[in-house]
Amino acid sequence: MVDFALAIELDETERAVQETARRFATDVLRPLGADLDKLPAEDVIADGSPLYDAHKQFRDLGFAGMRLGEDMSRAQKARLVCLVGYELGRGDTGLALGLGGSTFPAMVANASCNPELMAQFNYDQIGCWAITEPDHGSDELDVTGAASATGLNRGRGNCIARPDGNSIVINGQKSAWVSNGTIAETAALFCTYDDGSDEVKHGCFLVDLKDEGVSRGKPTDKIGQRSLNQGEIFFDEVRIPAENMVAPPDRYSDFTTMILTRANSSMGISFSGLAQAAFDEALAYAKERKQGGVPIIQHQNVKGRLFEMFRKVLAARALNWQVCMQNFTTADARLEYAIATKVTSTQTAFEVASEAMTIFGGASIIRDHPVERMLRDARISMIEDGNNDLLGLMAADRF
Ligand SMILES: Cc1cc2nc3c(=O)[nH]c(=O)nc-3n(C[C@H](O)[C@H](O)[C@H](O)COP(=O)(O)OP(=O)(O)OC[C@H]3O[C@@H](n4cnc5c(N)ncnc54)[C@H](O)[C@@H]3O)c2cc1C
Numbered sequence: 001m002v003d004f005a006l007a008i009e010l011d012e013t014e015r016a017v018q019e020t021a022r023r024f025a026t027d028v029l030r031p032l033g034a035d036l037d038k039l040p041a042e043d044v045i046a047d048g049s050p051l052y053d054a055h056k057q058f059r060d061l062g063f064a065g066m067r068l069g070e071d072m073s074r075a076q077k078a079r080l081v082c083l084v085g086y087e088l089g090r091g092d093t094g095l096a097l098g099l100g101g102s103t104f105p106a107m108v109a110n111a112s113c114n115p116e117l118m119a120q121f122n123y124d125q126i127g128c129w130a131i132t133e134p135d136h137g138s139d140e141l142d143v144t145g146a147a148s149a150t151g152l153n154r155g156r157g158n159c160i161a162r163p164d165g166n167s168i169v170i171n172g173q174k175s176a177w178v179s180n181g182t183i184a185e186t187a188a189l190f191c192t193y194d195d196g197s198d199e200v201k202h203g204c205f206l207v208d209l210k211d212e213g214v215s216r217g218k219p220t221d222k223i224g225q226r227s228l229n230q231g232e233i234f235f236d237e238v239r240i241p242a243e244n245m246v247a248p249p250d251r252y253s254d255f256t257t258m259i260l261t262r263a264n265s266s267m268g269i270s271f272s273g274l275a276q277a278a279f280d281e282a283l284a285y286a287k288e289r290k291q292g293g294v295p296i297i298q299h300q301n302v303k304g305r306l307f308e309m310f311r312k313v314l315a316a317r318a319l320n321w322q323v324c325m326q327n328f329t330t331a332d333a334r335l336e337y338a339i340a341t342k343v344t345s346t347q348t349a350f351e352v353a354s355e356a357m358t359i360f361g362g363a364s365i366i367r368d369h370p371v372e373r374m375l376r377d378a379r380i381s382m383i384e385d386g387n388n389d390l391l392g393l394m395a396a397d398r399f
Pocket residue numbers: 101128129130131132133136137138139141142147148149175177178179180225230380381383384385386387389390393
């Protein structure tokens with residue numbers, strides 16, 4: 001079977017995985033996302049919440065770290081990552097991002113090539129990527145200061161790790177935006193490293209969040225992606241083994257760039273899925289809703305609007321596939337391309353969801369309507385993993 005949008009032929013395994021992902025997205029993620037959207041942030045993560053069952057199903061299906069493709073080549077695995085990520089984003093982006101974000105510590109452990117860390121920080125846990133801080137958002141991601149007006153002056157962080165014999169001791173906090181922040185069992189922690197020198201340095205650490213001294217803030221209440229838990233993590237004299245420093249200061253910039261490249265590529269996948277979902281909803285409605293004696297799709301401006309939506313979704317998806325296949329299969333992954341697909345997909349998702357609202361007319365403004373939720377989800381994606389405008393400056397600096 002040929003996927004016309006991507007101009008690729010899917011083999012039998014790929015078709016089966018795509019079908020499984022589509023069913024999981026349609027039967028589980030879409031209705032669950034709609035239900036969690038209505039709940040207070042505390043209830044989304046309460047004991048017994050179906051959120052945890054979605055995490056379990058994600059793991060059982062082999063999607064966490066794409067373990068079901070373990071015996072495959074890098075290119076084959078990359079294709080599955082793209083196919084599955086797109087379907088899950090089409091189901092519910094808040095959940096898709098929470099499930100994907102939970103794999104960060106395992107991904108970082110794999111990058112360390114340390115078998116003990118790989119065993120301890122694995123895909124069976126809910127993890128998080130803790131990088132931004134109350135006083136450090138954009139500057140934490142813009143590690144080279146590419147977008148900075150004044151030259152990079154990140155100052156001292158809100159979260160500081162210091163060496164102490166064979167341990168590293170962590171104090172401070174991460175921001176209220178950390179995805180899975182209040183439920184994560186493990187963290188890939190990117191923070192200031194104070195080795196006693198005058199220089200401001202940074203490192204990346206793997207932290208078991210069950211360790212003594214770790215506490216959490218309240219889950220963040222927000223306008224979109226309400227099915228995605230976010231919140232602060234606090235560290236009070238948290239002691240971890242020195243080996244858990246995965247990226248020391250001299251590797252920090254390259255390491256952060258590598259992780260951001262991965263994260264932005266994945267954001268592109270999920271939000272091309274949301275854009276497609278918004279288009280699908282609008283198209284179905286345009287065929288069904290009658291005004292002026294005919295289904296509204298018969299009206300020329302509705303047709304024209306649908307074509308514009310179709311064109312944008314197609315372009316976002318095609319770019320995303322190209323970038324991900326390149327970035328996930330080469331040792332020389334490129335951040336600027338990942339940013340191009342993240343910005344294109346999130347901007348497209350926002351525009352297409354907004355156009356979908358126009359096609360739904362008054363019906364779309366009713367709270368809990370699928371497309372009003374998609375619009376809210378898409379809007380905050382333009383800030384997630386870096387504000388789109390800042391990311392653009394970072395990309396251009398690499399030309
Ligand atoms: C849904 C969602 C999920 C998230 N998940 C995570 C997560 O898992 N882990 C995590 O650690 N964080 C996470 N974040 C945080 C996110 O990465 C930050 O919100 C983002 O990087 C912006 O940082 P800030 O909010 O501190 O804004 P600021 O950095 O204060 O920026 C505010 C405004 O100023 C602009 N600006 C700031 N500095 C510059 C500059 N140098 N040049 C040009 N413009 C600039 C920005 O573009 C923006 O418009 C998430 C955020 C969202 C919305």
